[in-house]
Amino acid sequence: MSTDLNATRVMAVAAAGGEAAVRGAKKRSREPMTPGERIRLVNAHISIYVAAALFMLPLIYAFFSALKPNGEMFAMPPSLFGSEIRWSNFAEVFEFGPFWTYIGNSLFVAVAGTLVVLVVSTTAGYAFGRLRWKGRDAVFVIFLATMMVPAEVLVIPMFQVMQWFNWVDTYPALIFPFAFTAFGTFLMRQFFRGIPYELEEAARIDGAGPIRTFLRIILPLSKSAVAVLSVFTFMSFWNSYLWPLIVTVDLSARGTLPIGLASFSGLTGTRWDLQMAAAIISMIPTTILVIALQKHLVKGIAMAGLGGR
Incomplete structure (x- = not known):
């Protein structure tokens, strides 16, 4: 059975590779661009570079502000550089408080929360998108309606639930309340519905059940959607402020970034120089994650909403 399933996966990959080869052949056989097409292409690139520069300007200003003395943060007229470049601000951040603890807590909560969301969203998305059972669409609509409820409205009920479980000021309280959202399930459902049903039928003929089909066929073909959901979820946990502030009592031990x-x-007063340096440090993990998964992100965002069967 394992050999048959692997053969099914190889056929799927080969079909995808064949389509890519056809697209590549068509691309190579194109006629040379006309002058008008070249001008439009150059204008498009210029527009992209200008937009990227506009988005980068605040980050560049924040980085150089982190190198200024605290007294020059709001100097008028504003300037990009201060009277001196103080790289020591980045080292002083870790002396100001338990910043390493904040980083460790945020990493643990974000990674654990992302793993829980991936397990829940992929399995629920598979149940809603690929399995046929009575009342499936009605349950999905109710499940999807929870996205219209603002998170701030749920803070008090969730805090009471955490008290009932005796989870206040614990890591489970930081992870589980927002690990069962409808967004991830909707994203995975839409992607799963775009996968050809013939692959699932072939696996069923080979003797694979729903769970084996999900683990060996559907999930390996959904790496791009999983990457998109991973990045969005990680950033959501990483940047969460209101809920950790409410449910955490000992901020020095379990506080997040x-x-x-x-x-x-x-x-x-406020140490604006250190706060800006800490903000720059806090962007490093998410930036690395986005760069590492950039290829899957582009593909996943382009394909996640194409399912409609």
Whole structure:
């Protein structure tokens, strides 16, 4: 049976490769671009570069602001560079408070929360998108309607539930309440519905059940959608501020990075230079994640909403 399933997967990959070869042949056989097409292509590239520069300007200003002395953060007229470049601001961030603890907590919560969301969303998306059972569409509509409820409205009920479970000021309270959202399920369902049903039927003929088909056929073909969901979920947990602030009592032990960023503001004033340096540091993990999964992100975002069968 395992050999038959592997053969099915090889056929799918070969079919995808054949389509890519056909597209590549068509692309190579195109006629040379006309002058008008070249002008439109150049204008498109210029527009993209200008838009990218506009989006990068705040990040560039934030980086150089992190190198300024604190007293020059709001100097007028504003300038990109301060009177001196203080790389020591980045080192002083870790001396100001338990910043390593904040980073470790955020990494643990974001990674664990992402894993839980991936398991729940892929299995639920498979049940809603590929399996046929009575009341499936009605349940999905109800499940999808939860996306219209603002998260702030759920804060008090969720805190009461955490009290019932005795989870206040624990890591499960930071992970599980927002790990069962409808967004991930909807995303995976739409992607799963775009996978040809013939692959599933071939696996069923080979003797594979729904679980084996999901693990050996459907899930390996959904790497791009899983990558998109992973990035969105990781960033959601990584940037979450309101819920960790409410459910965490010992902030120095279980506080997350957004809480750590807020700790630079106090009754004696705000260390804007350190806060800006800490913000730059906090962007490093998400930036690395997006760059590493860039290829899958582009493909997944382009294909996630194409399912309609």
